[in-house]
Amino acid sequence: MSGRVIAGRYELATILGQGGMGQVWTAYDQRLDRRVAVKLLRPDRVAGPGGSGAADELRRRFVRECRVTAQVDHPGLVTVHDAGNDGDDLFLVMQYVEGSDLADHLAEHDPYPWQWSVAVAAQLCAALSAVHAVPIVHRDLKPRNLMVRPDGTITVLDLGVASVLDNDTTRLTHTGTPIGSPAYMAPEQAMGGAVGPYTDLYALGVLLHELLSGDVPFAGSTALGVLHRHLYEPPLPVRQIRPDIPEPLEALVLRLLAKDPQHRPASAQEVYEHLTPLLPSRSTGLPSGPLDPTRPFLRPHAPWPDLVTTPPAAQPAPVAAKPDVAAAVDEVKQLLGQGRITQAVDILGGILPAAAEQHGEGSPVVRILRKQYAATLMDDGQYRRALPELRRLADDRAAEAGPADTQTLQYRYDAAQCLEQLGEPAAALAEYRAVLPYYENQYATGNDPARSFEIRQRIGYLLLAVGDHAAARGQLQALLYDTERMYGPHHPLPVELRRQLDRQMQVRGG
Structure with a gap:
């Protein structure tokens, strides 16, 4: 495979390591004439059952995760240059690190x-x-x-x-x-x-x-x-x-x-x-x-041994102009259609104050923008910024339509997901448990058996995260019984739950 050119730009040179899921190569960026590292992954080897649909989902998550990772700026992290797919392979192009x-x-x-x-x-x-x-x-x-x-x-x-x-x-x-x-x-x-x-x-x-x-x-x-x-x-x-x-x-x-x-x-x-x-x-x-x-x-900030580098010149910060709300909304639609989510997030965050000033905080246009902003933040992996927006949306909707309203519950469910991603399992547990009765009540407007199963599964996993293994096992066993009754034993959810419970038993037994 040496000499293969990835994405019409990165020429593979020497393999650095490989495993069951992919390989890492040194490569040359032909456009910028520099050495880089390229990680190749095979979706068909890691996506599992589900055929092309599972592989496509893996590709989507791969590109999203690479985009989120690329936003983290720290000298202790390898720089991400590029990501995508080349034929059957997913590729990640990174800074080549000596040492x-x-x-x-x-x-x-x-x-x-x-x-x-x-x-x-x-x-x-x-x-x-x-x-x-x-x-x-x-x-x-x-x-x-x-x-x-x-x-x-x-x-x-x-x-x-x-x-x-x-x-x-x-x-x-x-x-x-x-x-x-x-x-x-x-x-x-x-x-x-x-x-x-x-x-x-x-x-x-x-x-x-x-x-x-x-x-x-x-x-x-x-x-x-x-x-x-x-x-x-x-x-x-x-x-x-x-x-x-x-x-x-x-x-x-x-x-x-x-x-x-x-x-x-x-x-x-x-x-x-x-x-x-x-x-x-x-x-x-x-x-x-x-x-x-x-x-x-x-010796903080001292030059490397036998190496002196010159830092790049600082660039002046751009001057922000007052946004045109209508034009910005059109631009956001185009960016989202092109998959440029991070840029869309920045524009939405910038136009919300101007939209509120022009139309009023409670206006339909501002609510729609705020809902889109929260959803886009979540899709971009910016859960810390999404959480307060979701809580505000949930409170406003509950005051207008009540706590059992479908949209109110969706906002609270999304907030629980944010808490889980932020590493706050106890708070996420409390939020999931608070919304679960509305999804399980057959007379409630938000009744949704599939969503209640999903929440119960999240609760089981979070109980494992806080160390309550007995409660987690009871939760997942009860869920397995209910999902088998509704879907049958061969549906993906009970199959996954049985595998999860078997895994726990294997680990407990050593």
Whole structure:
């Protein structure tokens, strides 16, 4: 395949790695004459049952996730240049990162200085804070997905790719295996529950344990055996292996590895604050030079070894003009038709204040614009911005048509989805539970058995996410019984539920 040109522009050169779902290549961007990395994925190998429809849905989610990922701007993240499909392959074009992946870096330094471990983790916390604010959950944080660059900075790879392959953030693949690597997989992820920032923090704890001790905390001969240990066995404190490690660092690792997500640190920012006092100083006498992860803290913003770069000149910020509402609405329609969602979001957000000023906040045109704005924000993955808009829409509609109105319930359901994506499982649970009775009441205007089944499934996954495995299993078993009665045993939903419940039993049994 070397020499193949992707999208008429990227010429594949050397393969860097491959697996069951795709390959990563070095390539040359013929248009800009630069080296890039190209990741190729085969939809037919990861979409599962459903034929071309499932593959098309995977393509749609892939492009969307790449678009969301490209919006995250942080020096600890690899830059996304392009994405799309070329024949049967999905492709993702990324910045080519020089250096060594963290797995090789760890293998070359035994034992790994604990100060280096702290520096690696602190850099990851900075990147994860930016990622989780979007919100995006990496889902597959491990040494092979992290690069140590020549200047010592850590770069996170494969951001968002696991999200694309993991259908709707919580489901298993068609092979019955949750997305991620078993050695780094949080208990809620192993059980197929809802994931969130807390899931990445658990993987960070596994990573820190491995850097400090030389091995992951839970290993085994089978994937199920490893996942069982994640669920039920306590990790070995790292000071029993290396007594020179500071006690606060050991305590932090144990908190990160808590089985219950609610017992882990609240955020990557909190983890960073605990790591800050442990960061090295110039007097530590550690080895220095290229690939030293402490260097960004000891010599912040210093040039790379033997390399001086000139920063690009700053560009003046554009001057915003008062928008023409009618013209802007037409432009938004065109952009949405072309799939340019991020640009449409920016225009909608800009014209809403002007529309409210011209027509009044309660006018039909403003309500339609606000509804379109919230829906487009969700489609663009901007859940943090969508949530207050949805709550405002829900309150206004409830005041006008009542809490059982179909549109009121839809706004609240969308708000619950936002809360789930933002990594707030308890709040999402409360919102789903609040709207569920309206969908289940056969006399209510919002009665919708299919939607009630979907909400009950989300509740089951969220119960797994908050560590209530018994309640989750009861919820999903009751749902399986009801869906089989309505749809029959071979419908995709009961088939998925049986697979989910079987998976939980397998993991519990090890």
